[in-house]
Amino acid sequence: MGVATAPLQVDSLSRSYGRLVALADLSLTVHAGECVALIGANGSGKSTAMRTIAGQLTPTSGTIRIAGLDPHTEPEAERARAALAIVPDSPLLYADLTVRQHAELVTIAHGVHGESTAARIDALLERLxxxxxxxxxxxxxSRGMRQKTQLACALVRPAALLLLDEPVVGLDPPSQALLHELLLEAKRSRVAVVLTTHQMAFAEGLADRAVMLEEGEVVDQGPWGEVAERAEQRGWLPS
Incomplete structure (x- = not known):
């Protein structure tokens, strides 16, 4: 029996802007049903990593595979994007589409339609x-409602990998608790989750592992509890 392909495999990934190195030599494997949190202060390289993995930035060096596919090389990139759902740090929505139409557009784009899909959209909008x-x-x-709409678009369709860049920004505490619950459900459905967050408490009980970045470099990584404890001991907190 062959080994299942990991939803995300990153090897020696770097991204530079001229002489500025925004991300240096990041290697990361995320398995189905696992959550990895990227933590670090502003400017540490978290968003650069997420945007490069998502195919929005071109790597300076290194490789990325989403469900075994290269998101930066066609024709694989199209299938890689189909396996990936993204929640960016700022909601990106169409000005002339309603909340429901956004969710419907995503399901149509991914070939998911029918009465069961309509019911799923209704149920997800209700929960959110x-x-x-x-x-x-x-x-x-509001900003929070736009963020929830973006979350609905990511969760309403099948995906092997879910990327969330600072997903709790703009959400009130009850909405943060709901998002935590939804992401645990995604993990139980064997979706791989990668998120960035400044709120360590949000990742507690959700993240299995953590990667701490500082000025684009990995300074610590390992099981969530161990990395969080070391971060506290050194007086490090995201800002």
């Missing part, structure tokens, strides 16, 4: 507190 705003346009929504 978006049901009463399903016909609202993004301009009519």
């Amino acid at each position: 507190g978006l049901a009463e705003r399903a016909d609202f346009l993004p301009a009519e929504l």
